Structures are given as structure tokens and as C-alpha cells.
Amino acid sequence: MSDELDRLIQGYLDDALGDDEARRLHDLLKSSPERLDDFIRAVDLHGSLSGMRAELARAGAPAEDRAKRTRRATRRVRPAPSAGSWVWGLAAAAVLFAALLFGVFGGTSEETERTHARDLQARRHALERERARAEEESRRAQARLKEIEEKLTATPPQPKPETPVAPTVDLAQLKSEKEKIERELEAAVRTERRAKEELARIPDPAPAPKETPETPKPAPTVSVASGIATLAKVDGEVFIVGSAGRTAATGGENLYAGNGLAVTGAATFVYPDGTRVELGANTEIRDLKIDGGKRFTLVRGEARAQVAKQPKDQPMIAASAHAEAKVVGTSLRLVTEEGAKGFTRLEVTEGKVQLKRLADGRTVDVAAGQYAVASAGTELAARPIPPADIVLTVAGAKIVGKDWKIVRDAKASLGQALESIEIGSEDAGARLKAGTMGYAEWTFIAESGRDYTIWIRGMSAATTSPDRHDAANLEVLDCKVTEPDGPWKGSRGPQGALINGYGKHPSYCWLGGDGDNDREAFATMLRFTQYGRQTLRLYPSEGPLRIDAIWISLGQKARPDDDQFGPALKPRK
């Protein structure tokens, strides 16, 4: 190997090459297969040394330093999701095991082999003791925490003066002790996990059967340590996903670091500090952790969290493929969808949460009552959460032209309704096309990118042939309008829909589209292109027709009962 190539390769390994040198190395490697082989040998040695981390760290100096280093190294390595953890443990175990085998079959001295085996045995015993100690400390801390929490719950915050002041509990002292024990508990859990992880990497030095080199048994899982949360509630199918695979859950199970949950129904898990996370249907989370703060990754679906106050330097992090929500103490809802058009949406109902978009590292503070969406091609901004149900009434209507008027109507929800002129669909269509048809207009705030249903409460105002006087044309600006299937579907354009069929009902009823011929169970869907103020217009099509209210909803999928007045209106007595 030339001196230049050697210098460049060594520089590459230590990330010490300038751009010109990197280009030169690139050209040299491309110019000759032998050079590429030399490079590969050097990099492989570099990688092998990296792979010997555990041995190198152990082989160093004093025990305390070693412990610190191991902790650092353990923290630095990102825990592999699901199968990765045990694979990792196995990889390290195999590397060490290979070292042992090499000693036996590779020609090193028997003394070296025995010394190595003794070292491993001693280390294993030390780690087992450490783990047992940490488990015991963890148990004690949890028991004491429970006692304190019971006392705190039982102790009235402000005892009335007349209450006998028998043995009072010093709240501040209890809270202080609680915080101290929580810190100790976290430390114990960390120690225990670290010990388990390292134990998993150390093979049992007992003489192995002949076939062991061919089929090494899986090492103990490294991701499973002390329980960090409890699965408090299970509804439908819920699986705990661990390094050993999926296990059906029934509720009450402990969740361990590295665990995930796959939920088809619903599930709730609770941390010892009272932080509560509810998972919705078809939701998957993974990588539950508490090291350096609570953390989990939402792969898909919906998570709602009520987060107890967290230490400032250890916020809870709810992550997804697109974003990280950093929480110190609040209530929030996180929804994520996978795929090219995937996104993560955060809604905050209490407190404040920082949302970080992983693609570019930008952050936004989302306060109570706000939401933000992290995805490709959308602005990262906190916005007020619009209501899930929007009800538009006659009171909010702006009448343009003379084709609608307000009339008194005792059967209408507010005692008055909009009534259209008497008109047939052909005339109405011609005037609509000519731009001379009047309309009633409403404006309201709604979100973009979500599917709203629209239901309109109306009735025919005709005294004869009501089924010929019972239609309106809907137009929603800056919105994709999708009508349910029917003969007129799409006839009103991409922002319009036909609302029809009130004449079959004796009084007011809700319809979401063309309800003729038993099609009334289905609603038109609205998907707004921009967040913010939206505009909806209603034109007469077959009149006279009366309109009572319009209900735009994220949740109301089924046609409301005829006597229902929408979520925001109370039934009149």
C-alpha cells in the first residue's frame, strides 16, 4: 500500500479528511481493486475494534470508571426496536463467544483461555449481584412511593381550622421525599437494566456442548428490565410486543423498557407517577423507555396522554416518524399516519408542548387549545383547534339576493328557518349557471386535510307534492366535496352537492345528500384545502324548502335522528 493511500485511509477512519483528500481517496479506490481491498481490510479492523466495545471497556482501568463508561456507552447506543435488541445481545454474545472459541481452537495458550473464562465468570457474578441489588432497591422505592402517594391523596390540602389538628402530615416533606425516591427509583431501574444488558452480552463460561458453536442459543433479552408502566386497561385485541414476540394482553401486565403495544381496540397504560396514556383503535407504539425521561414512539394511530409534571431536564417525549412532542406536564393527543403522505398531528388540551419536526429540526410550541401538524410540505405552526362539530343556524346566515328569506317556524330549533322561493330544478339550474341565483352564506373555522360530514336539517314547505319542492344546491369554497353515490353525483361540480329528498318526511329531518330512493343514510364529505375560515353557500333548487340548521362534523357519520338538533343545540321543549 502506498504511503498516500495509507495516510488517506487512516484519515478517513478518524474523519480527518478534507474535501479534496476525500475526493482523492475516492479516486484512488475506484482506480484499483487492490486498493479497495486494502481499504476494506483497514475499515474492517476499525469496525472490529468498534465491535469489541464491551471487552475494551471492561479491560480498562478501575471498577468505578468502568461502571461510568459502561453507562455512557449503554446510553449512547440507541436501543434497537423490537427484534433488534436481542439480535444485538446475540451479536455481542457471539463476538465474545467467538473469542472463547478462538482461545480453545485457535491456538492461544490454555492459561490465557482460563484467565479469560475466569474474568467472564467473575464479571457475570458481579453483574448478577448488582442486578439483584438494584431490583431490591427498585422494589423498596416503589413500595415507599405507593405509601407516600396514598398519604398525599388522603391528606386534605387545606385542613379546615376547626378540624382537630392531630398528627398532621407535612406535605412539603412528603413531596420532597417522593421526588427523592423517584430519582432513586430511576437510578435503580437504570442500574438494573444496564446489568441485565451486560449480562446478556456475556456468555455462560461453563463448558459448552459440541454443537453450541453451530447453533448458539439466543441470549437473554436485553430490552426487558424492570416494569416501567402498567397496562391498566385493555379493550379488544391488545398485544404486548417485546423482543420475544407478541403476547396477548388482558390488562394488569407490567410494561418493560423496549416493549411496544399493538392495539386494535383500545388500551391505557399508566406510569408510577400517574402519567396516563390512552391508545385508540388500530394504534401501534414501540420503544417504551424511561431512561432520561419517559419516551415512546407512535408508529401509527392515536395516543392521548395526561402527563404528570415531569422534571424539567427529563421531559416526556412522544415521538413519531415525523416529529417529537416534548412534554413537561400536560394533556395531549397525538395522531400519526404512515406512508408518503404521512403526518403527525399534535393537539394540546392542557399546558404547553414543544413539537419538533424531525425532517428539519424546526420546533413549535403548541399551547392549550392549539394543534400543529408535522409533515412534508405543510407549514409547522400552532393553530387553534377548531371544534369537531360545527353547527350553522339561521342566525349566522348571510342572505345574498332575494331567493331566501327568514320565516318564523315553531318546529325549527331556534324558532325560525330559512325559506327558499318556489322554484323548479330546471329554472334554478339555469339561474345558477347564469350567476343570478341568490344564496345563503355561512362562514366558520375548520381544518384542512380532515374529512367532515355535512348534515342539513330541512323540510319541504310545499302544501302539495312536497317531494317536488325539497332540494337545494350546496357549494363549499376551497373544499373537495364528495357526494355519496347516486344518479346526480358530481353534477354540481367538485365543490358542490345536491341536497335532496326532504319531501318524503312529514317534518324536519337531516339529510346529507341526495336522499331519494333510500339513499339518505349517506352524507356528503367535505375536505377543506386550507386551515381557517371557510365559506359555505346554499342555493335553492326545488322550493319552497325550509332550512333549520347545518351540522358539519368530524364524528357524526350516521344520519342524525329527525328530532335531534345537533350537538350544540338543546332540544326545544
Next chain:
Amino acid sequence: MGTTAPLTHDEFVRRLVAVQGLLRGFILTHVQEPGRAEDVLQDVSVILWKKLDTYDPHRSFSGWALGVARNEILHARRDTARFRIVFDEELLDRAARRYEALEPELDRRRLALRHCVGKMPEHYRGIVEQRYGQALPIAEVARRLGKKTGAVHMLLSRIRQALADCASRYLAGAPAEVET
């Protein structure tokens, strides 16, 4: 494309463990920083597990694994904030092919290296332990040792060369010590 006789769980683990060193080295040819390379290696391991049903057991496992690693590196390299791009895709492909071809030799060298690491003199061991055992950046190692980063780089270069020579001698059946 599925196969009629996929690998068993145990067999997959056995083969994955066997190619870890190969994958780590290959990833390091394109992701310089060892810590980040470990991240990519973990990702690759998980992807291999997920894609197990696409693996044809009659083909080379290491070749398949290198192919997956190659794709993962290409994917990771798009994030230029995390990965410095030094080599182009063509060189990446060539390296993958050479890695597969050199696998038996590299396996032997890794075993020999273990012997040589055990023979390292104490003053080498300290710096290797910091750089590789603790995965510290060169600058941090230099700070701890009170040396300049250039000096630490030179020292590490010398150590790696000494270890490589030791491994070569070991494989050649010659007395293998780590020369200082």
C-alpha cells in the same frame, strides 16, 4: 417474493450473528463515525428481520445482508446532515461485492485481531479503550490525554497499523506481537 422454506428463527439469528462483523465493516466504509455506523447496523438488522420472508435460503446470506445494508446506507446518506458523503453509489456497489468476496479472509483477520488486542501494550490499550471502548470522538480523547487531535490521530493510525501487522503475522503462523 417468498420462499417455500424460510429460515427458522434460530437459523436466522445464527446467520445474522455471523455477518455482524461483515456488515459493521461494510457500513463503516460509508458511514465514518462508528456511533452512527452502529445505528445503521441496528437498522439493517431490524430490516433483515422484517424482510426475512424475502430471503431465499439457497442464496448467500451475507450477499443478501450486504444488499440490504447497501440500500440502507443509500437511504441514510440522503440525510446529509447526519452523514458525510464521501463515496459515490458505484463505489458503494463495488465495495459490497468486494466485501462479499473477502468475507472468509476478513473473518480470519477478525479472530486474529482479538488475539492481537489481547497483546496490546498498556499505553496503546488506554487510547484504544477510549476511542473504541467508549466510542469517544478524537477531540475528546485528545482533551482527556492532554494532546492535540493530530497527535491522537497519528497515534491511532500507528496502533491500527500495528494491530493489522500483528493479525497478518498471526495468520501467517509467525509469532504475533503488537509492535510499538
